[in-house]
Amino acid sequence: MxxxxxxxxxxxxxxxxxxxxxxxxxxxxxxxxxxxxxxxxxxxxxxxxxxxxxxxxxxxxxxxxxxxxxxxxxxxxxxxxxxxxxxxxxxxxxxxxxxxxxxxxxxxxxxxxxxxxxxxxxxxxxxxxxxxxxxxxxxxxxxxxxxxxxxxxxxxxxxxxxxxxxxxxxxxxxxxxxxxVQISDDLIAQSPYTEKKWDVIFVGRLVPIKQVDHAIKAFSMSNLSGKMAIVGDGSERQKLEALTKELNISDRVDFLGWVDEPHTLMLQSRCLIMSSLYEGSPVTLAEAIFLGLPIFSYNSSSGIQDLSCPNCDALKLSPKQNINLLARNLAKISIVNTYYCKDCYKKIxxxxxxxxxxxxxxxx
Missing domain, CATH: 3.40.50.2000 (Glycogen Phosphorylase B;)
Known part of the structure; x- marks a missing residue:
């Protein structure tokens, strides 16, 4: 001990x-x-x-x-x-x-x-x-x-x-x-059977380094017809809400505020989006892997690469700050493989x- x-x-x-x-x-x-x-x-x-x-x-x-x-x-x-x-x-x-x-x-x-x-x-x-x-x-x-x-x-x-x-x-x-991270087996087992309420979910602090405006713009540019959930709060919230109005998608973006355990909301989403200028070792990304969610993210640090395996197609990385490619990848959600290998689960x-x-x- x-x-x-x-x-x-x-x-x-x-x-x-x-x-x-x-x-x-x-x-x-x-x-x-x-x-x-x-x-x-x-x-x-x-x-x-x-x-x-x-x-x-x-x-x-x-x-x-x-x-x-x-x-x-x-x-x-x-x-x-x-x-x-x-x-x-x-x-x-x-x-x-x-x-x-x-x-x-x-x-x-x-x-x-x-x-x-x-x-x-x-x-x-x-x-x-x-x-x-x-x-x-x-x-x-x-x-x-x-x-x-x-x-x-x-x-x-x-x-x-x-x-x-x-x-x-x-x-x-x-x-x-x-x-x-550690997520209960019961929650993981629910993933394939949970009805999807949102096409895209963002989970994190609404602060400048997270660049949530990039995620919103990518969603708007992707031409997905569903809705987006934003889970979190922070100094940028009012600006982000105003941005959804400018893009005429305010009726399709749900600001859900801070949630202690966002896993249930993640299960109700078809994919996770991450658009940070920089990430250390993002816990939300690891949780998404456990829950079997495809992930669309900027390749903003080695910390993102290290949490997955090169052969896992469910993690789609775009070069940093490339909103256009992030949006194009997001548009392909319907054909993305949701499989993560055993090595992924072990390392996270x-x-x-x-x-x-x-x-x-x-x-x-």
Whole structure:
């Protein structure tokens, strides 16, 4: 039995929080001693079961929230909280998300930093002033990234992020572990017999990096006659609703808001669409594979390629930002093979992911 501590900013609605909690619960259910600590639980959305020992460190919000490049230092009282937690003598400590990595100087033992997404993303803007600000932001992030992770153990969710980490800092060691999922056999068995209400479904946060406008435009251009479901919420929702009106498809696009378990809605859809500018290791994609849904996606990272096998035709990739090809692929939904091979299911199962984390615990 291993004793493992996960530390994350909070248990909000994001994918990093969701996969951290799922892994913690899975390991706890398999008789490992699992602790999960949040820096500050004010923005918690998810909650642990009694199987996981939960701690809200209640660190000040200037440490727990905000930009990663801002310097963060614990007060003496906060350091005492960390020392008390570490008295459990963990076999493995995982920091995740963004600000949790700033605890590195205060942690002892077998510590690994779990990088879920591109912390060094560089965005392009047509506005010159915004582009100058973006260069400044990138420089600050790059400098802090190098400082935070130098001589540290890093877990990345895809090969692109591992390569980037090795370029911008000097880690002690790196390992890539793709995200895994677990879906009940009963739900999987329902897939072939569930009536399809939507031609296309998008599942995720409605934020700029997800480029949901690309998904909507591709649906409009595909000439599919059915409806589209958008599951999620975020800062872009009003703009996206306005876009459906501009394209005269508002009566065929259902904004369903945030749903804790979107699997039933996914089963009622003929395919999943993903149009992100960048993805780490998308949990939604893995869930769609388990449910037997064809997937139409931008080839936005190695994380997408790594979650499937080259011979599985049910995953149709388009070059990044190529809305026209995404739409043309989408139009072929009626002739797409929905078969995924056994290797696909094996590599995306939560069991495979947990084994890799347990190996890290044994390396202490």
């Amino acid at each position: 291993s004793k493992i501590l996960f530390i994350i900013d909070h248990l909000g609605c994001g994918g990093a929080e969701r996969i951290t909690l799922q892994l913690a619960e899975y390991l706890a259910a398999h008789e490992h001693s699992i602790h999960l600590a949040v820096l500050n639980g004010r923005l918690n959305y998810y909650h642990c079961t009694a199987n996981v020992a939960y701690t809200d460190l209640q660190l000040c919000e200037s440490f727990a929230y905000g930009k990663m490049w801002k310097n963060k230092v614990l007060s003496p009282d906060e350091r005492t909280k960390i020392d008390t937690l570490l008295a459990n003598n963990f076999d493995l400590i995982i920091t995740g998300y963004n600000n949790g990595h700033w605890l590195a100087p205060y942690l002892k033992g077998n510590v690994w930093h779990w990088i879920h997404g591109d912390l060094l993303e560089f965005r392009k803007f047509n506005n010159p002033l915004k582009q100058i600000k973006e260069h400044i932001r990138f420089f600050k992030n790059k400098r802090k990234f190098s400082k935070l992770f130098k001589n540290r153990n890093l877990i990345t969710v895809n090969r692109d992020l591992e390569s980037k980490a090795q370029t911008y800092t000097q880690p002690k060691s790196t390992v890539t572990i793709a995200n895994g 199962h939560l069991n495979q992911m947990s084994k890799q984390f347990l190996k890290l615990a044994l390396s202490s």
